[in-house]
Amino acid sequence: MDWLWVWLGFSGFVITSGRWAIRRARLADNSAIQRVRRQFRTLLWLSVGLKVGVLSFAPLYTEPQWGSALLMGFGWVLGEFLLLYTWLYPLEKKARQLDLSKTEYLHLRIGSVSERIAPWVLAGLGLFNALYIMRGGYREDGAWGVLYALFSGLGVLLMGATIGRVRRLPPSHTLAVCEGVQDELRRLAHTLGIPTPELIVVDGRRARRANAFALPGGRIAITDYLVAHLSQRELLAVLAHEVAHLAQRPRLVRFWLLVVGIGVLVSLSLAPISAQLPEWSLLGLMVGLAVLMGLPMLRLRQHHEREADAFAVSEYGAEALRFALIKCAQLNQTQTNRRTDSVHLALEQRLRWLSQFHQV
Numbered sequence: 001m002d003w004l005w006v007w008l009g010f011s012g013f014v015i016t017s018g019r020w021a022i023r024r025a026r027l028a029d030n031s032a033i034q035r036v037r038r039q040f041r042t043l044l045w046l047s048v049g050l051k052v053g054v055l056s057f058a059p060l061y062t063e064p065q066w067g068s069a070l071l072m073g074f075g076w077v078l079g080e081f082l083l084l085y086t087w088l089y090p091l092e093k094k095a096r097q098l099d100l101s102k103t104e105y106l107h108l109r110i111g112s113v114s115e116r117i118a119p120w121v122l123a124g125l126g127l128f129n130a131l132y133i134m135r136g137g138y139r140e141d142g143a144w145g146v147l148y149a150l151f152s153g154l155g156v157l158l159m160g161a162t163i164g165r166v167r168r169l170p171p172s173h174t175l176a177v178c179e180g181v182q183d184e185l186r187r188l189a190h191t192l193g194i195p196t197p198e199l200i201v202v203d204g205r206r207a208r209r210a211n212a213f214a215l216p217g218g219r220i221a222i223t224d225y226l227v228a229h230l231s232q233r234e235l236l237a238v239l240a241h242e243v244a245h246l247a248q249r250p251r252l253v254r255f256w257l258l259v260v261g262i263g264v265l266v267s268l269s270l271a272p273i274s275a276q277l278p279e280w281s282l283l284g285l286m287v288g289l290a291v292l293m294g295l296p297m298l299r300l301r302q303h304h305e306r307e308a309d310a311f312a313v314s315e316y317g318a319e320a321l322r323f324a325l326i327k328c329a330q331l332n333q334t335q336t337n338r339r340t341d342s343v344h345l346a347l348e349q350r351l352r353w354l355s356q357f358h359q360v
Protein backbone atom coordinates (compact mmCIF):
# COMPACT_ATOMS: atom_id res chain seq x y z
CA MET A 1 0.00 0.00 0.00
CA ASP A 2 2.94 2.34 -0.64
CA TRP A 3 0.92 4.37 -3.11
CA LEU A 4 -1.36 5.52 -0.29
CA TRP A 5 1.65 7.20 1.32
CA VAL A 6 2.46 8.93 -1.95
CA TRP A 7 -1.15 10.13 -2.13
CA LEU A 8 -0.80 11.45 1.41
CA GLY A 9 2.38 13.30 0.44
CA PHE A 10 0.77 14.94 -2.59
CA SER A 11 -2.27 15.74 -0.45
CA GLY A 12 0.00 17.61 1.93
CA PHE A 13 1.29 19.62 -1.02
CA VAL A 14 -2.21 20.48 -2.30
CA ILE A 15 -3.46 21.48 1.15
CA THR A 16 -0.38 23.58 1.93
CA SER A 17 -0.67 25.39 -1.42
CA GLY A 18 -4.36 26.09 -0.78
CA ARG A 19 -3.61 27.30 2.71
CA TRP A 20 -0.89 29.54 1.32
CA ALA A 21 -3.32 31.01 -1.26
CA ILE A 22 -5.77 31.84 1.56
CA ARG A 23 -2.99 33.41 3.66
CA ARG A 24 -2.11 35.79 0.87
CA ALA A 25 -5.77 36.84 0.52
CA ARG A 26 -5.92 38.15 4.08
CA LEU A 27 -7.35 41.43 2.81
CA ALA A 28 -10.68 39.69 2.37
CA ASP A 29 -11.80 41.78 -0.56
CA ASN A 30 -13.77 40.25 -3.35
CA SER A 31 -11.09 40.11 -6.04
CA ALA A 32 -8.78 38.34 -3.58
CA ILE A 33 -11.49 35.74 -2.93
CA GLN A 34 -12.03 35.25 -6.67
CA ARG A 35 -8.30 34.69 -7.07
CA VAL A 36 -8.23 32.08 -4.30
CA ARG A 37 -11.16 30.23 -5.87
CA ARG A 38 -9.40 30.18 -9.24
CA GLN A 39 -6.31 28.79 -7.54
CA PHE A 40 -8.49 26.17 -5.85
CA ARG A 41 -9.80 25.10 -9.28
CA THR A 42 -6.24 24.63 -10.54
CA LEU A 43 -5.36 22.75 -7.35
CA LEU A 44 -8.39 20.50 -7.85
CA TRP A 45 -7.21 19.28 -11.25
CA LEU A 46 -3.65 19.01 -9.98
CA SER A 47 -4.85 16.89 -7.08
CA VAL A 48 -6.89 14.65 -9.39
CA GLY A 49 -4.04 14.38 -11.91
CA LEU A 50 -1.48 13.47 -9.24
CA LYS A 51 -3.74 10.79 -7.77
CA VAL A 52 -4.44 9.22 -11.17
CA GLY A 53 -0.73 9.38 -11.96
CA VAL A 54 0.17 7.54 -8.74
CA LEU A 55 -2.48 4.90 -9.47
CA SER A 56 -0.78 3.97 -12.72
CA PHE A 57 2.18 2.68 -10.65
CA ALA A 58 0.04 1.03 -7.98
CA PRO A 59 -0.15 -2.76 -7.79
CA LEU A 60 -3.81 -2.97 -8.74
CA TYR A 61 -4.78 -6.00 -10.81
CA THR A 62 -8.52 -6.52 -10.86
CA GLU A 63 -11.30 -4.16 -11.84
CA PRO A 64 -12.86 -4.16 -8.35
CA GLN A 65 -9.48 -3.00 -6.97
CA TRP A 66 -9.33 -0.25 -9.58
CA GLY A 67 -12.93 0.77 -8.88
CA SER A 68 -12.34 0.94 -5.13
CA ALA A 69 -9.17 3.01 -5.62
CA LEU A 70 -11.12 5.39 -7.85
CA LEU A 71 -13.89 5.82 -5.27
CA MET A 72 -11.34 6.26 -2.50
CA GLY A 73 -9.56 8.96 -4.53
CA PHE A 74 -12.89 10.72 -5.07
CA GLY A 75 -13.61 10.83 -1.33
CA TRP A 76 -10.00 11.84 -0.64
CA VAL A 77 -10.20 14.85 -2.98
CA LEU A 78 -13.51 15.95 -1.43
CA GLY A 79 -11.84 15.73 2.00
CA GLU A 80 -8.96 17.97 0.89
CA PHE A 81 -11.34 20.63 -0.38
CA LEU A 82 -13.61 20.36 2.65
CA LEU A 83 -10.61 21.43 4.69
CA LEU A 84 -9.64 24.26 2.29
CA TYR A 85 -13.17 25.68 2.04
CA THR A 86 -13.56 25.49 5.84
CA TRP A 87 -10.59 27.86 6.02
CA LEU A 88 -11.92 30.08 3.23
CA TYR A 89 -15.43 30.37 4.73
CA PRO A 90 -14.85 33.25 7.21
CA LEU A 91 -13.02 35.30 4.57
CA GLU A 92 -15.56 34.81 1.81
CA LYS A 93 -18.47 35.35 4.20
CA LYS A 94 -17.02 38.72 5.14
CA ALA A 95 -15.94 39.80 1.66
CA ARG A 96 -19.18 38.91 -0.12
CA GLN A 97 -21.50 39.45 2.86
CA LEU A 98 -22.82 35.92 2.61
CA ASP A 99 -25.68 35.03 4.88
CA LEU A 100 -24.89 31.30 4.91
CA SER A 101 -24.01 29.07 7.84
CA LYS A 102 -20.75 27.16 7.57
CA THR A 103 -22.64 23.94 6.80
CA GLU A 104 -24.68 25.57 4.02
CA TYR A 105 -21.55 27.15 2.56
CA LEU A 106 -19.60 23.87 2.59
CA HIS A 107 -22.56 22.05 1.05
CA LEU A 108 -22.60 24.57 -1.80
CA ARG A 109 -18.84 24.54 -2.44
CA ILE A 110 -18.17 20.82 -1.96
CA GLY A 111 -21.25 20.10 -4.06
CA SER A 112 -19.72 21.98 -6.96
CA VAL A 113 -16.33 20.26 -6.52
CA SER A 114 -18.09 16.91 -6.57
CA GLU A 115 -20.14 17.89 -9.62
CA ARG A 116 -16.94 18.63 -11.51
CA ILE A 117 -15.27 15.28 -10.93
CA ALA A 118 -18.20 12.89 -10.41
CA PRO A 119 -18.86 12.37 -14.17
CA TRP A 120 -15.25 11.20 -14.65
CA VAL A 121 -15.38 8.89 -11.64
CA LEU A 122 -18.62 7.44 -12.96
CA ALA A 123 -17.21 6.94 -16.45
CA GLY A 124 -14.19 5.14 -14.92
CA LEU A 125 -16.35 2.92 -12.71
CA GLY A 126 -18.62 2.12 -15.66
CA LEU A 127 -15.63 1.17 -17.82
CA PHE A 128 -14.08 -1.06 -15.13
CA ASN A 129 -17.40 -2.72 -14.55
CA ALA A 130 -17.91 -3.38 -18.26
CA LEU A 131 -14.41 -4.90 -18.57
CA TYR A 132 -14.93 -6.99 -15.44
CA ILE A 133 -18.10 -8.48 -16.84
CA MET A 134 -16.83 -8.89 -20.40
CA ARG A 135 -13.63 -10.67 -19.52
CA GLY A 136 -15.54 -12.87 -17.05
CA GLY A 137 -13.48 -11.70 -14.05
CA TYR A 138 -16.51 -12.03 -11.79
CA ARG A 139 -16.46 -15.81 -12.33
CA GLU A 140 -12.97 -16.08 -10.83
CA ASP A 141 -14.12 -14.14 -7.78
CA GLY A 142 -17.14 -16.40 -7.23
CA ALA A 143 -20.30 -15.15 -5.54
CA TRP A 144 -18.61 -11.93 -4.37
CA GLY A 145 -17.61 -11.14 -7.91
CA VAL A 146 -21.15 -11.55 -9.21
CA LEU A 147 -22.49 -9.41 -6.36
CA TYR A 148 -19.87 -6.73 -6.99
CA ALA A 149 -20.59 -6.66 -10.72
CA LEU A 150 -24.32 -6.38 -10.09
CA PHE A 151 -24.17 -3.71 -7.42
CA SER A 152 -21.49 -1.54 -8.97
CA GLY A 153 -23.26 -1.70 -12.34
CA LEU A 154 -26.52 -0.70 -10.71
CA GLY A 155 -24.78 2.00 -8.68
CA VAL A 156 -23.19 3.53 -11.78
CA LEU A 157 -26.55 3.56 -13.56
CA LEU A 158 -28.34 5.16 -10.62
CA MET A 159 -25.63 7.76 -9.99
CA GLY A 160 -25.51 8.56 -13.71
CA ALA A 161 -29.24 9.18 -13.71
CA THR A 162 -28.98 11.65 -10.84
CA ILE A 163 -26.08 13.68 -12.22
CA GLY A 164 -27.40 17.02 -13.32
CA ARG A 165 -30.54 16.40 -11.32
CA VAL A 166 -28.81 17.06 -8.04
CA ARG A 167 -28.39 20.79 -8.13
CA ARG A 168 -27.19 22.52 -5.05
CA LEU A 169 -30.27 24.64 -4.73
CA PRO A 170 -30.81 26.49 -1.51
CA PRO A 171 -34.38 25.99 -0.25
CA SER A 172 -36.66 27.43 -2.89
CA HIS A 173 -39.56 29.67 -2.09
CA THR A 174 -42.30 30.76 -4.38
CA LEU A 175 -42.16 34.20 -5.78
CA ALA A 176 -45.05 35.14 -7.99
CA VAL A 177 -43.81 35.95 -11.47
CA CYS A 178 -46.35 38.07 -13.25
CA GLU A 179 -48.77 36.55 -15.75
CA GLY A 180 -47.10 38.31 -18.68
CA VAL A 181 -43.89 36.37 -18.02
CA GLN A 182 -45.75 33.06 -17.79
CA ASP A 183 -47.52 33.77 -21.09
CA GLU A 184 -44.22 34.59 -22.78
CA LEU A 185 -42.67 31.42 -21.41
CA ARG A 186 -45.54 29.44 -22.93
CA ARG A 187 -45.08 31.20 -26.27
CA LEU A 188 -41.29 30.65 -26.32
CA ALA A 189 -41.71 26.95 -25.57
CA HIS A 190 -44.35 26.68 -28.30
CA THR A 191 -41.99 28.35 -30.80
CA LEU A 192 -39.35 25.68 -30.12
CA GLY A 193 -41.87 22.86 -29.97
CA ILE A 194 -41.39 21.84 -26.35
CA PRO A 195 -43.85 21.66 -23.42
CA THR A 196 -44.19 24.81 -21.30
CA PRO A 197 -41.40 24.73 -18.71
CA GLU A 198 -42.02 24.98 -15.01
CA LEU A 199 -40.34 28.06 -13.56
CA ILE A 200 -38.81 27.71 -10.11
CA VAL A 201 -37.54 30.75 -8.26
CA VAL A 202 -34.85 29.79 -5.77
CA ASP A 203 -33.17 31.64 -2.94
CA GLY A 204 -30.00 33.30 -4.18
CA ARG A 205 -29.96 36.27 -1.85
CA ARG A 206 -28.15 34.69 1.04
CA ALA A 207 -25.44 33.12 -1.12
CA ARG A 208 -25.32 36.26 -3.35
CA ARG A 209 -25.92 34.17 -6.42
CA ALA A 210 -27.48 35.64 -9.54
CA ASN A 211 -28.05 32.73 -11.84
CA ALA A 212 -30.51 30.87 -14.05
CA PHE A 213 -30.27 27.33 -15.38
CA ALA A 214 -32.22 24.74 -17.29
CA LEU A 215 -32.92 21.65 -15.19
CA PRO A 216 -33.86 18.13 -16.28
CA GLY A 217 -37.59 17.47 -16.41
CA GLY A 218 -38.37 20.64 -18.39
CA ARG A 219 -37.77 23.01 -15.49
CA ILE A 220 -36.00 26.35 -15.35
CA ALA A 221 -34.57 27.65 -12.10
CA ILE A 222 -33.71 31.29 -11.52
CA THR A 223 -32.55 32.95 -8.31
CA ASP A 224 -34.68 35.66 -6.71
CA TYR A 225 -31.50 37.71 -6.40
CA LEU A 226 -31.30 37.88 -10.21
CA VAL A 227 -35.05 38.38 -10.78
CA ALA A 228 -35.03 41.36 -8.42
CA HIS A 229 -32.42 43.18 -10.51
CA LEU A 230 -33.71 42.60 -14.03
CA SER A 231 -36.29 44.51 -16.04
CA GLN A 232 -39.05 42.35 -17.49
CA ARG A 233 -37.48 42.34 -20.95
CA GLU A 234 -34.09 41.35 -19.54
CA LEU A 235 -35.72 38.59 -17.50
CA LEU A 236 -37.44 37.31 -20.64
CA ALA A 237 -34.15 37.32 -22.56
CA VAL A 238 -32.58 35.19 -19.80
CA LEU A 239 -35.56 32.83 -19.81
CA ALA A 240 -35.46 32.55 -23.63
CA HIS A 241 -31.80 31.45 -23.35
CA GLU A 242 -32.80 28.73 -20.86
CA VAL A 243 -35.84 27.63 -22.90
CA ALA A 244 -33.45 27.13 -25.83
CA HIS A 245 -31.31 24.89 -23.58
CA LEU A 246 -34.37 22.78 -22.75
CA ALA A 247 -35.07 22.38 -26.47
CA GLN A 248 -31.42 21.38 -27.07
CA ARG A 249 -31.47 18.71 -24.38
CA PRO A 250 -32.69 15.75 -26.50
CA ARG A 251 -29.89 16.46 -29.00
CA LEU A 252 -27.35 16.56 -26.17
CA VAL A 253 -28.63 13.25 -24.78
CA ARG A 254 -28.57 11.57 -28.23
CA PHE A 255 -25.01 12.78 -28.78
CA TRP A 256 -23.95 11.55 -25.33
CA LEU A 257 -25.43 8.10 -26.05
CA LEU A 258 -23.55 8.01 -29.35
CA VAL A 259 -20.28 8.95 -27.63
CA VAL A 260 -20.81 6.38 -24.86
CA GLY A 261 -21.69 3.77 -27.49
CA ILE A 262 -18.41 4.41 -29.31
CA GLY A 263 -16.56 4.21 -25.98
CA VAL A 264 -18.14 0.83 -25.21
CA LEU A 265 -17.34 -0.46 -28.72
CA VAL A 266 -13.68 0.55 -28.37
CA SER A 267 -13.49 -1.17 -24.96
CA LEU A 268 -15.23 -4.26 -26.34
CA SER A 269 -12.87 -4.54 -29.28
CA LEU A 270 -9.87 -4.30 -26.94
CA ALA A 271 -11.23 -6.82 -24.42
CA PRO A 272 -9.93 -9.99 -26.20
CA ILE A 273 -6.34 -8.70 -26.20
CA SER A 274 -6.51 -7.01 -22.78
CA ALA A 275 -4.55 -9.86 -21.14
CA GLN A 276 -1.51 -9.20 -23.38
CA LEU A 277 -1.53 -5.46 -22.75
CA PRO A 278 0.73 -3.95 -20.08
CA GLU A 279 -0.78 -3.14 -16.68
CA TRP A 280 -0.95 0.60 -17.16
CA SER A 281 -2.92 0.19 -20.39
CA LEU A 282 -6.26 0.09 -18.55
CA LEU A 283 -5.54 3.48 -17.08
CA GLY A 284 -4.30 4.78 -20.43
CA LEU A 285 -7.47 3.52 -22.06
CA MET A 286 -9.56 5.26 -19.41
CA VAL A 287 -7.79 8.59 -19.79
CA GLY A 288 -7.84 8.34 -23.60
CA LEU A 289 -11.54 7.55 -23.68
CA ALA A 290 -12.31 10.34 -21.20
CA VAL A 291 -10.59 12.87 -23.47
CA LEU A 292 -12.11 11.45 -26.66
CA MET A 293 -15.58 11.44 -25.12
CA GLY A 294 -15.29 14.72 -23.21
CA LEU A 295 -13.98 16.99 -25.95
CA PRO A 296 -16.81 16.61 -28.50
CA MET A 297 -19.34 17.03 -25.66
CA LEU A 298 -17.63 20.24 -24.57
CA ARG A 299 -17.65 21.57 -28.16
CA LEU A 300 -21.33 20.78 -28.55
CA ARG A 301 -22.20 22.52 -25.28
CA GLN A 302 -20.20 25.61 -26.27
CA HIS A 303 -22.08 25.64 -29.57
CA HIS A 304 -25.38 25.32 -27.66
CA GLU A 305 -24.51 28.41 -25.61
CA ARG A 306 -24.14 30.52 -28.74
CA GLU A 307 -27.31 29.04 -30.19
CA ALA A 308 -29.26 29.85 -26.98
CA ASP A 309 -27.92 33.42 -26.99
CA ALA A 310 -28.93 33.80 -30.64
CA PHE A 311 -32.45 32.60 -29.84
CA ALA A 312 -32.77 35.09 -26.96
CA VAL A 313 -31.56 37.88 -29.28
CA SER A 314 -33.99 36.89 -32.02
CA GLU A 315 -36.87 37.14 -29.52
CA TYR A 316 -35.98 40.23 -27.48
CA GLY A 317 -33.05 41.94 -29.21
CA ALA A 318 -29.37 42.02 -28.28
CA GLU A 319 -29.70 44.90 -25.78
CA ALA A 320 -31.92 43.02 -23.33
CA LEU A 321 -29.53 40.07 -23.15
CA ARG A 322 -26.48 42.34 -22.99
CA PHE A 323 -27.80 44.24 -19.98
CA ALA A 324 -28.94 41.04 -18.28
CA LEU A 325 -25.48 39.49 -18.66
CA ILE A 326 -23.71 42.61 -17.41
CA LYS A 327 -25.99 42.81 -14.36
CA CYS A 328 -25.46 39.13 -13.71
CA ALA A 329 -21.67 39.53 -13.70
CA GLN A 330 -21.90 42.60 -11.45
CA LEU A 331 -24.14 40.81 -8.95
CA ASN A 332 -21.88 37.76 -8.88
CA GLN A 333 -18.82 40.02 -8.81
CA THR A 334 -17.16 37.90 -11.47
CA GLN A 335 -14.30 39.22 -13.54
CA THR A 336 -15.36 40.26 -17.01
CA ASN A 337 -12.28 38.99 -18.81
CA ARG A 338 -12.18 35.50 -17.36
CA ARG A 339 -14.24 32.42 -18.04
CA THR A 340 -16.14 31.07 -15.05
CA ASP A 341 -16.26 27.58 -16.57
CA SER A 342 -15.22 25.81 -19.75
CA VAL A 343 -18.64 26.05 -21.42
CA HIS A 344 -19.39 29.77 -21.17
CA LEU A 345 -17.35 32.54 -22.77
CA ALA A 346 -15.93 35.29 -20.57
CA LEU A 347 -18.37 38.22 -20.37
CA GLU A 348 -16.22 40.48 -22.59
CA GLN A 349 -16.00 37.87 -25.35
CA ARG A 350 -19.69 37.10 -25.07
CA LEU A 351 -20.65 40.78 -25.36
CA ARG A 352 -18.33 41.15 -28.35
CA TRP A 353 -20.04 38.18 -29.95
CA LEU A 354 -23.46 39.70 -29.21
CA SER A 355 -22.45 43.05 -30.69
CA GLN A 356 -22.55 41.52 -34.19
CA PHE A 357 -26.35 41.52 -33.87
CA HIS A 358 -26.51 45.31 -33.45
CA GLN A 359 -26.75 46.15 -37.12
CA VAL A 360 -29.53 43.66 -37.76
Ligand SMILES: [Zn+2]
Binds near residue numbers: 245308
Ligand atom coordinates in the same frame (compact mmCIF):
# COMPACT_ATOMS: atom_id res chain seq x y z
ZN1 LIG B 1 -26.53 28.76 -21.24
